[in-house]
Amino acid sequence: MAGVAELMGAAGMTLAAAEGPEIPQIDEFLPPEILFAGTPFAMNRIILVRVIMTVVMLLILGISASRAKLIPGRWQGFVEWGIEYVRDKIVYEVMGELRGKRYVPMICTIFFTIFFFNLCGIIPGMNIAATATIMMPLIFAAWTFVQYWIAACREQGLISYLKQECTPPGVPFPVLILLVPMQLIDILIIRPASLTLRLLANMIAGHLIVALCFSATQFFLILTENKLMMGAGVVTFAFGFIMTLFEAFVAYLQAFIFATLSTVYINMSYPEED
């Protein structure tokens, strides 16, 4: 990882020196603090994007909700479709209506927020996903983590849950020596970490690819004098265009995966039906 980063950094420096295209850097995800620098509530570019997107999302959904009528218009129908999608296709599909009812608000919050934040990556002017720093995915993962432990203690008790997760029936004793630590690591670390890293890495990689395509396009079409490079610019632009559309899909897909896995993890805390 570090080696690759070093290589990229070195390549970037070299190309920049050679007046090549500007290669997007890892430290774009660690931008300088621009507001309240040095305080615990300092803001960098990504956090500013995150706060702005929060306000935009609350305005859009808030106005939709306050204007909601019995007979829905086109927009309200679309918003309702989104809610019913999360409720029916994610929560009820995984855990059924009886268990799922109490988790609909939580999964809706996770799905809509992650989806809106991911979309920032392809909104001109923002150009970076609001979920592209470690804390935003991590805090959603932490919420899921807390919820599935609470559900475990409430529904079957801690001991019963640990027994269910760590010692599946029919596994011989020697295997348990290996299995129990693995399962413990899974429910304590792997589940929240995988939720966090999957989302974060997707957003970072998506931004790097799209930024690389457009910076190359900029270089080939405008900055360079060599007209033969124009063809390459067209190709990189087309690829960037496609990747932008793909990022829109990834924005939804990652929100869907995060929401679905959260639901699955919480559902696994419930006692298995015999």
Added chain:
Amino acid sequence: MVTMAEGGIDLFLPKSYDIFWSAVILIVVAIFFYKFFLPKFQSIFDERTAKIEGGMAKAEKAQAEADAAKKKYEDQLNNARIDAAKIRDDARSEATHIIADARTKAEADAAQITATAQKSLESQQQQALVSLKGEVGALATALAGKILGNKLSDADVQSTMIDSMLDELDKQGAGKAAK
């Protein structure tokens, strides 16, 4: 500019302000979804379901009412038909009755008129007979007197006598008719 190695690891080390703003935003959006957005839409969904169910119940009620009203009207129509048939039958029997009565009365009247006419004819005939008898007698007497009075000398006299008798008869007949 940090070196890329440090940057790579730093990606996964949360900054304190990142923790702060993520937490603030999570709390804000969670409160928004829990307290406002979803309850609002849930109430809309519930209201809509209630309205649709209410509408269905109402439609069913209306249908039942319409069926009842239709049945009522059909019953009324049947009753009316029965009444009409009854009235028609009554009228017909009454008419038959009236016609029969009228016929009976007419026949009786006719019989009476016939009888009266017969009686009148008979009495007139009787009268005619009586009167004829009397006149024939007088004529015979008159004729005999004339025959005897004119000596009956020749055929001319006889003829004249008969003619004058016939004239007399005619006169008397005409006078009788005029009378």
